[in-house]
Amino acid sequence: MKNFTSVADVAKPPALIQQVKELISQPSQSETGRGKTLGLIFFNPSLRTRLSTQKAAQNLGMNVIVLNISADSWQVEFEDGAVMNGGSQEHIKDTVKVISGYCDIMGVRTFANLDDREADYQEKVLNNFLEYSSTPVISLESATLHPLQSLTDMATISDLNIQKPKVVLSWAPHPGALPQAVSNSFLEWIPHIDAKMVVTHPRGYELSEKFTDGLSITYNQEEAFAGADVVYAKSWSSYNQYGQRPTVKGNWTITEEKMKLTNHASFMHCLPIRRNVVATDAVIDQSAVYRQAKNREFAAQTVLKNLLEDL
Ligand code: AN0
Ligand code: CP
Numbered sequence: 001m002k003n004f005t006s007v008a009d010v011a012k013p014p015a016l017i018q019q020v021k022e023l024i025s026q027p028s029q030s031e032t033g034r035g036k037t038l039g040l041i042f043f044n045p046s047l048r049t050r051l052s053t054q055k056a057a058q059n060l061g062m063n064v065i066v067l068n069i070s071a072d073s074w075q076v077e078f079e080d081g082a083v084m085n086g087g088s089q090e091h092i093k094d095t096v097k098v099i100s101g102y103c104d105i106m107g108v109r110t111f112a113n114l115d116d117r118e119a120d121y122q123e124k125v126l127n128n129f130l131e132y133s134s135t136p137v138i139s140l141e142s143a144t145l146h147p148l149q150s151l152t153d154m155a156t157i158s159d160l161n162i163q164k165p166k167v168v169l170s171w172a173p174h175p176g177a178l179p180q181a182v183s184n185s186f187l188e189w190i191p192h193i194d195a196k197m198v199v200t201h202p203r204g205y206e207l208s209e210k211f212t213d214g215l216s217i218t219y220n221q222e223e224a225f226a227g228a229d230v231v232y233a234k235s236w237s238s239y240n241q242y243g244q245r246p247t248v249k250g251n252w253t254i255t256e257e258k259m260k261l262t263n264h265a266s267f268m269h270c271l272p273i274r275r276n277v278v279a280t281d282a283v284i285d286q287s288a289v290y291r292q293a294k295n296r297e298f299a300a301q302t303v304l305k306n307l308l309e310d311l
Contacts, residue, residue: 001306005126005139006147006188013154013192016302020155023298032308033062039103040066040140043125044111046295048271049140049148053107056300060308069095078124092125096132105307106133109140111231112179116244120144120179121208124183134305146181149270150189152299155229156292160266168265170221171201172278173252174235177243179184180207182270183234187211200224204246208239221252229261233269233278254279268292 003009010016038057040050042231057064067073076089076095084091100106120143129137139147156255157167169186188211190197199207199217206212218224225231233254238244253276259265267279267287275281 001136001310003137004147004303004307005123005128005130005137005142006145006185007192011146013189016097016151016306017154017158017192018304019306020151020295020299023302024155024159024295027028027059027298028058029061030305031061032305033057033060036104036308036311037063037065037102038105038107038304039099040064040107040109042066042068042100042109042140043070043127044109044141045142046109047294049109053138053140053148053294053300053304054292056304059297059301060304062104062308063303067099071261072198078128085164092128093132096129096268097134100133100135103135104311105138105304106135107140108142110142112143112181112243114177114179114237115119117239117242136311137242137304138307141181143179144181144272145185145188147185147189148296148299148303149182150185151187151303152292152295153232153268153270154189155299156268156288156295157195157266159295160229164194164196164231166227166263167195167197167230167232168224168228168262169197169199169232169234170254171252172233172235172254173248173278174274177237177245178235180236180239180253183207183236184211184230186234187215188216195230198224198228202246202248202250203254204238204241204248205236206238207236221250222258222261225258225261225265228265231259231262231265231267233267233273235278249276253277254283256280256282258293
């Protein structure tokens, strides 16, 4: 594997999911990464991605350096050919070339700005890393995808050992506008496990057809929940009215009553979660979310191992 920025970077996604499952059932450490350095670059906040990827690298004997670029470094210019007499102090080209000189593998987190759909969906920031880095690049969540999360989610679902589970991706409320990355990415990976996929969201929250083409989509959340084996909750802002939060009819918070419609479904969420907004305390407290978060370590370790082997 040369980079890990989307499912398209993976030759055999089911085999990678299987490797994560094996690590879940039998955690292990090795010296595969001894003497190698992983650089983790954050343009946005993170808890799980930061810690699980660091821990995964340590499990492989790697050194890790972390930079919170917005808080601790120079302000970065992204425009090609910019005359840099304004606020930004260093061009992305220089930032990436310098960082990659210190690293053997580089991870970057760069959220959607949710203002300019074209710029977000062109993955301008991530592509600068791919273009200027001399090392493999891991997405730690980009503008439109979160592959480490999705790989974890596929392994976590597959680890339930339910034959062809009914998996429901449900939109949920949130006080702010969130990216579509987690949901897009989930839908990009789900064909690689044997599941029956249903998406439910209010009108106005349609995702890009690139990700939902051919899927069963309903505006009726309760109908979607009937017989579900997995309920995967996520809030996202509108794709068509880009970054907006169109008015929603009814209450989309996931409650115990709604979960009773399912087939004793596992409740999943990538976290962080707004309690009693996305889902009630009772739903979250009986859910798979901590197992899911722990599995981030095994997914990151699997990805790092594959990248190290191809260095
Ligand atoms: C981010 C998002 O929705 O993309 C990160 C999730 C892993 N969530 C928030 O900003 C709350
Ligand atoms: N799920 C996830 O990526 O969490 P963080 O934003 O805390 O890294």
